[in-house]
Amino acid sequence: MKRKMSKVMVMVLLVACISIVFVGCGSNDNEINIAAQNVNETVILAHMAKILVEENTDATVNINTEFQGSSVLHQAMLNEEIDIYPTWTGTQLTGVLRYEGPNLTAEETYQRVKDGFEEEFNMTWGEPLGFNNTYVFTITDAIAEEYNLKKASDLAPYAEDWILAGDENFDTRSDAYPGWSEAYDIEFKEVVPMQYGVMYTALDNNEVQVAAAYSTDSRIAKLNLVMLEDDKEFFPDYSGAYVISQSFLEDNTEVLDIVNKLGGMIETAEMAALNLRFDEGEEPDVIANDFLKEKGLI
Amino acid sequence: MSGNKSFFSLLFNYCIDQHSRIISLTLEHLYISLVALLITLVICIPLGIYITRNEKLKPYVIGMANIFQTIPSLALLGFLIFILGIGNKNAIAVLVMFAMLPVIQNTYIGIKNVTPSLVQAAKGMGMTDRQILFKVELPLALPVIIGGIRVASVWIIGTASLAAAIGGGGLGRLIFSGLSSLRNEVIFAGAFPATLLALLSDQGFKLLQAYLTPERRAKRVLKKANRVEGTEKTESKKILEKMGEI
Numbered sequence: 255m256k257r258k259m260s261k262v263m264v265m266v267l268l269v270a271c272i273s274i275v276f277v278g279c280g281s282n283d284n285e286i287n288i289a290a291q292n293v294n295e296t297v298i299l300a301h302m303a304k305i306l307v308e309e310n311t312d313a314t315v316n317i318n319t320e321f322q323g324s325s326v327l328h329q330a331m332l333n334e335e336i337d338i339y340p341t342w343t344g345t346q347l348t349g350v351l352r353y354e355g356p357n358l359t360a361e362e363t364y365q366r367v368k369d370g371f372e373e374e375f376n377m378t379w380g381e382p383l384g385f386n387n388t389y390v391f392t393i394t395d396a397i398a399e400e401y402n403l404k405k406a407s408d409l410a411p412y413a414e415d416w417i418l419a420g421d422e423n424f425d426t427r428s429d430a431y432p433g434w435s436e437a438y439d440i441e442f443k444e445v446v447p448m449q450y451g452v453m454y455t456a457l458d459n460n461e462v463q464v465a466a467a468y469s470t471d472s473r474i475a476k477l478n479l480v481m482l483e484d485d486k487e488f489f490p491d492y493s494g495a496y497v498i499s500q501s502f503l504e505d506n507t508e509v510l511d512i513v514n515k516l517g518g519m520i521e522t523a524e525m526a527a528l529n530l531r532f533d534e535g536e537e538p539d540v541i542a543n544d545f546l547k548e549k550g551l552i
Numbered sequence: 553m554s555g556n557k558s559f560f561s562l563l564f565n566y567c568i569d570q571h572s573r574i575i576s577l578t579l580e581h582l583y584i585s586l587v588a589l590l591i592t593l594v595i596c597i598p599l600g601i602y603i604t605r606n607e608k609l610k611p612y613v614i615g616m617a618n619i620f621q622t623i624p625s626l627a628l629l630g631f632l633i634f635i636l637g638i639g640n641k642n643a644i645a646v647l648v649m650f651a652m653l654p655v656i657q658n659t660y661i662g663i664k665n666v667t668p669s670l671v672q673a674a675k676g677m678g679m680t681d682r683q684i685l686f687k688v689e690l691p692l693a694l695p696v697i698i699g700g701i702r703v704a705s706v707w708i709i710g711t712a713s714l715a716a717a718i719g720g721g722g723l724g725r726l727i728f729s730g731l732s733s734l735r736n737e738v739i740f741a742g743a744f745p746a747t748l749l750a751l752l753s754d755q756g757f758k759l760l761q762a763y764l765t766p767e768r769r770a771k772r773v774l775k776k777a778n779r780v781e782g783t784e785k786t787e788s789k790k791i792l793e794k795m796g797e798i
Contacts, residue, residue, distance in 0.1 A: 422716070
C-alpha cells in the first residue's frame with residue numbers, strides 16, 4: 255500500500271515537472287528571447303541587444319546569458335527556443351558549418367556564414383559589429399621597445415630564440431601556429447600550449463616572449479601589452495555579430511534594423527575596454543547602457 | 553545513435569592520423585610520472601624511516617604531507633608558477649608534493665608494524681641499528697611500503713595530466729585540447745592511455761607487492777636451499793610443504 259502511494263506520488267511529481275518545463279518553453283507572441291554564451295563579450299552584447307529592442311518595440315525581452323558554447327546556442331535556435339544571439343563569424347564558420355579550408359578574409363567569412371545559415375538553417379546574420387576577436391601576438395612593452403617590434407613579421411630575426419605561448423589548441427590547429435608559421439616563414443624556438451589565462455603570467459615572467467592572445471581580451475590593456483599587427487592577415491576573422499532566426503523575423507521584421515544600428519559601431523579596442531569593465535565586476539546591463547548612450551543609440 | 557558511430561570513426565581516424573603524437577605524448581607522460589615518483593621515493597622513504605626514530609616529528613611531517621595532498625593540485629600549479637615558472641619542472645614539483653603522503657605514511661606504518669620481538673632478537677644477536685634497519689625492518693616492511701608507492705604512482709599518473717595546463721607536456725595536452733575544442737575523440741585519445749598507464753602501474757606494483765611478502769621470499773630462499781642440498785627430503789622441504797598449506 256505504502257509502495258503504491260509513493261509510486262503515485264512520483265508519477266504526480268513527474269507530470270508536474272514535465273508540465274512546468276512545457277509551460278516554461280511555450281513562447282508568447284510578444285516575447286523576444288535573447289541568449290548568449292557566458293563569456294564577458296557576448297554577455298555585454300546580449301544586453302545591448304536587449305536594451306535596443308526594449309527601447310524600440312513594446313515586446314517583452316527575455317535574456318539568458320548562461321549558455322556554454324556557441325554550438326549549444328545554435329541548437330537552441332534550431333529548436334526555436336531563442337531568437338537572437340551574439341557570436342563570432344569564425345566560430346560558427348568552423349563550428350556549425352565545419353569549414354576546413356584556407357583562412358578567409360573578414361568579408362568572405364561573413365558572406366559565407368550568412369549564406370550558409372540562410373540556406374541551411376533559416377537563420378540570418380546582422381551586420382558585423384566592427385570588432386574582430388581573433389588571435390593576436392602580444393609582447394610586453396619592454397620587449398616591444400627594446401627590439402622595436404610593431405608587426406608580426408618583425409619577429410623574424412628573434413623568433414628562433416624565443417618561446418611562443420598559445421591556448422590549448424594553438425600548436426596543432428592549422429588555422430593557428432602551423433599555418434601562421436608557413437605564411438610568415440617564421441619558426442619559434444618552441445611553441446608551448448597552456449591554459450589561456452596562464453599565458454599572461456608566463457609573459458609577465460618573461461618565460462615566454464610572445465603570447466597568442468585574443469584581441470578583445472581585457473588583460474592586454476591591463477598588463478600594458480603591445481599587440482603586433484598581423485600584417486600578412488593570416489589569422490581567421492572572428493568578427494562579432496548577431497545571429498537572428500528568420501522565422502522570428504517574419505513576425506518582427508523591424509528587429510533586424512534595430513539590431514543593425516550597432517553594425518560597425520564597436521571597435522576592437524572599445525570591446526576590450528567594455529570587457530575589462532565586466533571582468534572587474536561591473537554589471538553587464540550598466541556597461542551596455544553606458545555604451546549605447548555614449549554612441550547616441552538610446 | 554549516429555553520434556556514437558561518428559565518435560568511433562572520428563576516434564579511429566584521429567588515432568591513425570596522430571599516432572606518433574599520441575605515442576610521444578604517452579612517453580612524455582610516463583617520463584614526467586617516473587621522475588616525480590623517483591623524487592618522491594628519494595625524499596619520502598628516508599623521511600618515513602626518520603620519523604619512526606623521532607616520533608615527536610611524526611605529526612608535523614604527516615600533517616605537512618596531508619596539507620600538500622589536500623590543496624587542489626591545479627591551484628598548487630597556478631601558485632608555483634610564480635616560483636618555478638611554467639612547464640614540466642613545476643608540474644613534477646606539484647606531483648611530488650601531492651604524492652608524499654602515502655609513501656611517508658606507509659613507510660612509517662610498515663616499520664612500526666614489524667613484530668617487536670624480531671627487533672629484540674636481532675638486537676640480541678648483536679646487530680647494529682643500521683643492520684636491524686636494513687636486514688630486519690625494511691625487508692619485513694617492504695610490502696607495506698610498496699603498497700604506498702602503488703597508491704602514489706596511480707595518483708601521480710592521474711594528476712600528471714594537469715601539467716599541460718601550465719605549458720608542460722604529457723597526455724594532458726590532448727585532454728585540454730579536446731576539451732577546449734569540444735572534440736571528444738581527442739579527449740579520449742588522451743584519457744584512455746593515461747588510464748591505461750595508471751591501471752598498469754597499479755597492477756605492476758600489486759604483483760611486486762605480492763612477490764615481496766616475507767612468506768613468498770622465504771619460500772624462494774628455501775627452494776634455492778633445496779636445490780643445493782639435493783633431492784633428500786630435508787627440513788626445509790618440510791617447512792615448504794607446511795607453508796603450502798597456509
